[in-house]
Amino acid sequence: MRNVTYKNVHNRFRLNGVYLSKEDLIHVSYSLVKEGDEFEKSIGDFLLDWFDDKPYIDLQTSGTTGVPKVLRTVKQTMVNSALATGDFFELKPGDKALYCLPTRFIAGKMMLVRSFILGLDIDFVAPTSNPLERNETVYDFAAMVPLQAKNSIPELRNVKKLIIGGAQMSKELEKSLLKINTKVYETYGMTETMTHIAAKKIGEKAFTVLPRIKISQNDQKCLVIDAPRVAKEPIVTNDIVEVLNEKQFIFLGRIDNVVNSGGIKMLPEQIEEKLSNAISEKFFVGGIPDDLLGEKLVLVVEGPERDIDESIFDVLDKYEKPKKIFFVDKFSETDNGKIKRKEILATLQ
Structure with a gap:
């Protein structure tokens, strides 16, 4: 064989x-x-x-x-x-x-x-x-x-x-x-x-x-x-x-997803894992440009805007808490289901 x-x-x-x-x-x-x-x-x-x-x-x-x-x-x-x-x-x-x-x-x-x-x-x-x-x-x-x-x-x-x-x-x-x-x-x-x-x-x-x-x-x-x-x-x-x-x-x-906020480097995938039990919709975290920090960490959730209980962030370290929450009606995805993070984040700036 x-x-x-x-x-x-x-x-x-x-x-x-x-x-x-x-x-x-x-x-x-x-x-x-x-x-x-x-x-x-x-x-x-x-x-x-x-x-x-x-x-x-x-x-x-x-x-x-x-x-x-x-x-x-x-x-x-x-x-x-x-x-x-x-x-x-x-x-x-x-x-x-x-x-x-x-x-x-x-x-x-x-x-x-x-x-x-x-x-x-x-x-x-x-x-x-x-x-x-x-x-x-x-x-x-x-x-x-x-x-x-x-x-x-x-x-x-x-x-x-x-x-x-x-x-x-x-x-x-x-x-x-x-x-x-x-x-x-x-x-x-x-x-x-x-x-x-x-x-x-x-x-x-x-x-x-x-x-x-x-x-x-x-x-x-x-x-x-x-x-x-x-x-x-x-x-x-x-x-x-x-x-x-x-x-x-x-x-x-992924190294290309790393967020550098005020000199603190964070891996979105690690933060997402911590939040996975608290958010039922599709979501991800990423960085968008910020004059003070260089990049600021944001949470992006698929679906209509709603109130999110801030206590879900208690599982995160101090610097991992998103500075802002965005809602997007429908995520752009590749044919095999990968969320187009960079493309979506670009629309939020």
Whole structure:
């Protein structure tokens, strides 16, 4: 199995219950591109790119580690990522999997690669906000974004193992997922690392890295990922972390979200964690320009304006208390559910 290359299709692979060889997959891909719905066309396009003669494929990054760009990727690195995921989550040939992510994102592409490399029996459905609706199939493995998981909680009884990524999970969602029997993991990764390089069970603080990955920090306390099987050079992220040991780290916040107010540097994500039990709506904290402080910390809440009991700030340190509260009718978000903090904050100045 360790000699698997990007040209392989596992003999246990099934797509919507039907065995397909490499040649069959190419034929089906042409049909999807020609006759399928939009989400099916994107699946067909990716598979045709995958099974062409080139050893590489071009991926669009999300901008997690900088400006969005096209990343030319050796296909074998995606195979290596699939194998690492299979090891970490103990996936076996013949396991039943659900594919419900948009193929334009790396997470969606990797679910397809895992399926024919690891020999999964995968069903694909439209990447809707509730992909398990009217679906009683029992799945061994599935991947979703937080919004899909939130809308699928009653149906998740039929999923044995679920990974969630693409955007940070809210505390409210985490509490709901802890009540069900499904093994749920939050993942950490980006396009540059061929999706996740670490995962943690919900309810736990520390992420554990996948096999053959090393982690460290730079001078700014940002995570540095050394994953030679999926990236030629170490990847320096914008994520401030606490490294516990060579295999585990705790995510603290993004360096580009840091608020410097009067010389006091604060991580919004840490403040948000403290407030998560007191605010039921979507919210975030951030900094806006201030003549005296340079930046002042503000709380931004989604929805109509309302009174907020200031006692909720008692859990915060002296400098962490927001100087002002803003209400925004509807947050701008990326396609995979990340709040566009900078864009929203710019409208408040």
